[in-house]
Amino acid sequence: MRHRSLLxxxxxxxxxxxxxxxxGSRGDDSGGKGGDKSTVTIGLDAPLTGDLSALGQGIKNxxxxxxxxxxKKQEVDGVTFKLQALDDAAQPASGQQNxxxxxxxxxxxxxxGPLNSNVGQSMQKVFDKxxxxxxxxANTAPELTQGTDWRTGKKQRxxxxxxxxxxxxxxQGPYAAQYMYNEKKLKKVYVIDDKKTYGKGLxxxxxxxxxxxxxxxxxxxxxxxxEKDFTAVANKVAKAKPDFVYYGGEYPAGAPLAxxxxxxxxxxxxxxxxxxxSAEYVKLAKKNSEGDIASSVGAPLxxxxxxxxxxxxxxxxxxxxxxxxxGGYAYDATWSIIQAVKAVAEKNDGKLPEDMNDxxxxxxxxxxxxxxxxxxxxxxxxxxxxxxxxxxxxYEVKDGEHKPVKTGTFEEN
Amino acid sequence: MNDLPQQLASGLIxxxxxxxxxxxxxxxxxxxxxINFAHGEIVMFGAFGGLTAWLLLPQGTALALALPVMLVMAxxxxxxxxxxxxxxxxxxxxxxxxxxxLITAIGLSIMLQQLIWSFYPDAKKARTFPQFSGDSxxxxxxxxxxxxxxxxxxxxxxxIALGFFVAKxxxxxxxxxxxxxxxxxxxMGINTDRIIVTAFAIGAAFGGVAAIAYGLKYGQIDFxxxxxxxxxxxxxxxxxxIGNIYGAMVGGxxxxxxESLATAYIEHIPGMELFGGGAWKNVWAFVLxxxxxxxxxxxxxxxxxxxxx
Numbered sequence: 116m117r118h119r120s121l122l123x124x125x126x127x128x129x130x131x132x133x134x135x136x137x138x139g140s141r142g143d144d145s146g147g148k149g150g151d152k153s154t155v156t157i158g159l160d161a162p163l164t165g166d167l168s169a170l171g172q173g174i175k176n177x178x179x180x181x182x183x184x185x186x187k188k189q190e191v192d193g194v195t196f197k198l199q200a201l202d203d204a205a206q207p208a209s210g211q212q213n214x215x216x217x218x219x220x221x222x223x224x225x226x227x228g229p230l231n232s233n234v235g236q237s238m239q240k241v242f243d244k245x246x247x248x249x250x251x252x253a254n255t256a257p258e259l260t261q262g263t264d265w266r267t268g269k270k271q272r273x274x275x276x277x278x279x280x281x282x283x284x285x286x287q288g289p290y291a292a293q294y295m296y297n298e299k300k301l302k303k304v305y306v307i308d309d310k311k312t313y314g315k316g317l318x319x320x321x322x323x324x325x326x327x328x329x330x331x332x333x334x335x336x337x338x339x340x341x342e343k344d345f346t347a348v349a350n351k352v353a354k355a356k357p358d359f360v361y362y363g364g365e366y367p368a369g370a371p372l373a374x375x376x377x378x379x380x381x382x383x384x385x386x387x388x389x390x391x392x393s394a395e396y397v398k399l400a401k402k403n404s405e406g407d408i409a410s411s412v413g414a415p416l417x418x419x420x421x422x423x424x425x426x427x428x429x430x431x432x433x434x435x436x437x438x439x440x441x442g443g444y445a446y447d448a449t450w451s452i453i454q455a456v457k458a459v460a461e462k463n464d465g466k467l468p469e470d471m472n473d474x475x476x477x478x479x480x481x482x483x484x485x486x487x488x489x490x491x492x493x494x495x496x497x498x499x500x501x502x503x504x505x506x507x508x509x510y511e512v513k514d515g516e517h518k519p520v521k522t523g524t525f526e527e528n
Numbered sequence: 529m530n531d532l533p534q535q536l537a538s539g540l541i542x543x544x545x546x547x548x549x550x551x552x553x554x555x556x557x558x559x560x561x562x563i564n565f566a567h568g569e570i571v572m573f574g575a576f577g578g579l580t581a582w583l584l585l586p587q588g589t590a591l592a593l594a595l596p597v598m599l600v601m602a603x604x605x606x607x608x609x610x611x612x613x614x615x616x617x618x619x620x621x622x623x624x625x626x627x628x629x630l631i632t633a634i635g636l637s638i639m640l641q642q643l644i645w646s647f648y649p650d651a652k653k654a655r656t657f658p659q660f661s662g663d664s665x666x667x668x669x670x671x672x673x674x675x676x677x678x679x680x681x682x683x684x685x686x687x688i689a690l691g692f693f694v695a696k697x698x699x700x701x702x703x704x705x706x707x708x709x710x711x712x713x714x715x716m717g718i719n720t721d722r723i724i725v726t727a728f729a730i731g732a733a734f735g736g737v738a739a740i741a742y743g744l745k746y747g748q749i750d751f752x753x754x755x756x757x758x759x760x761x762x763x764x765x766x767x768x769x770i771g772n773i774y775g776a777m778v779g780g781x782x783x784x785x786x787e788s789l790a791t792a793y794i795e796h797i798p799g800m801e802l803f804g805g806g807a808w809k810n811v812w813a814f815v816l817x818x819x820x821x822x823x824x825x826x827x828x829x830x831x832x833x834x835x836x837x
Binding site: 344345399 | 792
């Protein structure tokens with residue numbers, strides 16, 4: 116018996132190490148001297164599984180579409196793009212691991228992602244050290260580009276390799292505050308957040324603006340997004356009788372919170388940021404999501420000319436899942452890397468530098484000047500790496516669907 | 529303070545659910561001194577069993593009609609998983625050191641989660657569970673959701689049935705005997721293997737009922753719900769005195785009330801403004817557990833027993 120189990124273990128170990136060594140010697144090198152074509156990889160990190168997978172899959176599919184379009188159009192002469200998508204399950208630690216993996220691969224020229232601001236925080240440093248560009252389609256926490264002191268006006272860019280195609284919470288929260296106060300005429304709010312980078316920041320900027328306008332915050336609370344039971348908080352909200360609730364957080368907790376608050380007796384809507392702008396939100400909160408409002412970055416894709424082609428191609432490509440809230444931004448993020456690579460190739464007589472480190476360095480430089488008409492509107496980056504497109508929209512749930520109610524650019528009061 | 533009835537009702541409902549699950553922990557522990565950490569996942573399987581029944585029934589079936597089928601399916605799935613766990617994960621380790629089955633239990637719980645994650649369609653994110661439509665019902669100044677009424681009826685019914693079973697039936701008395709001293713019970717002609725399986729099955733059945741209650745209350749389930757539920761129920765079992773069936777229910781209710789009241793009122797105590805609110809409820813629940821155990825290490829209804837030599 117002993118011998119047999121020993122044999123099994125040895126076989127397993129041997130088989131395992133053989134498989135591993137096979138992975139190591141992956142020999143599909145098509146770049147270099149074989150022909151004029153070289154292949155570079157664009158990395159992608161997003162939650163492909165877990166609660167936020169609906170958003171993550173939309174990002175992945177849209178980036179995939181951008182890569183395929185670039186290859187079909189031969190956007191960069193002599194360069195074929197490949198997408199390598201990694202799953203972070205919305206965990207900062209997994210995101211950092213993925214970043215390390217992408218950086219270590221000398222085929223990877225830049226990365227798209229991630230979805231969550233706290234995951235972005237854990238990845239920034241890795242990319243910065245390697246001098247590799249990272250373009251997030253969805254991170255909205257202001258400190259990622261403007262440093263931790265952004266609130267006091269001392270803006271300082273922490274990482275020059277980090278860019279994003281979505282606008283920040285610094286304007287998303289206030290935009291919703293202005294709409295609720297000025298147009299919906301709702302003056303009493305209960306503010307709840309999930310204590311995560313994104314939710315906390317969003318709730319804080321909303322609260323500040325709402326109070327400046329003259330609105331009253333009748334209560335605040337925090338919830339643990341890992342749970343589903345918010346009845347105690349919901350009862351508190353109902354007792355405080357606010358006109359509406361502002362929730363800084365994501366839909367997996369936001370939907371049950373809205374559901375339970377309304378069951379407990381909340382009369383007004385639940386308002387939140389782009390992470391509530393998902394069909395999943397409506398599905399999970401069911402009828403109780405009616406009238407709820409979510410802000411999102413950019414204009415509704417359906418209304419933009421620049422997006423029509425994207426939505427058409429997305430449908431034609433036959434992806435199983437919709438592009439969701441960040442599809443357009445993911446497409447633009449991927450496209451901006453492709454444009455930066457194009458600029459680098461043009462600068463070097465139509466070829467990318469031999470050494471990937473040089474390529475990466477030049478791509479980071481080129482990214483600063485990238486400008487094109489993207490799916491989400493005009494794409495370009497300011498001195499912090501933030502998008503120059505400051506457009507925002509608000510969506511209200513009507514008949515079980517998010518319908519755009521207002522779109523515009525944010526104006527300081 | 530006119531929301532006190534509401535907070536009490538919410539705490540009671542939550543506590544009833546914890547209690548139903550805690551019974552599974554307590555019975556198994558009372559008989560084999562095993563903490564079945566996979567019990568939360570047995571509940572989770574029950575919830576998915578109930579959901580499957582709902583999905584298999586013709587569309588448009590009224591929930592009130594579907595509920596018995598869902599309940600049978602949830603309890604059936606839970607019991608099957610519970611018995612399977614006992615047979616394949618715990619029985620082979622019956623005479624192993626105490627630590628071995630504990631580690632197996634943790635492994636089993638992760639395995640069960642991953643099974644749902646991998647094989648149940650669309651289970652990588654939350655699945656919606658059918659819910660009763662209609663307004664909440666007012667009861668003694670508190671609003672009770674229609675889905676929660678199920679729990680308020682099911683929990684006492686289950687408790688009474690269990691109390692009757694343990695006190696009056698032959699198997700029930702055999703269970704008491706086994707829990708007092710398994711070796712002597714065996715010498716008296718009691719088939720202890722059968723008793724242990726029965727304990728697992730009853731615990732799992734209650735877990736199945738709690739799973740349906742969970743789905744009806746929250747309207748959504750996912751593959752991770754077992755972890756926190758299991759932890760809370762285990763806490764409830766310890767709080768009430770592990771091994772004591774009524775203790776499990778009392779512990780659950782105390783825990784549910786503690787969570788509900790702490791969230792609502794602690795921040796109104798001067799100097800405690802920072803420590804109230806939803807994010808702190810688990811902290812207070814476990815502070816309560818520690819306090820109770822400091823004063824009564826055997827739990828609220830537990831009996832002080834000498835350590836076995």
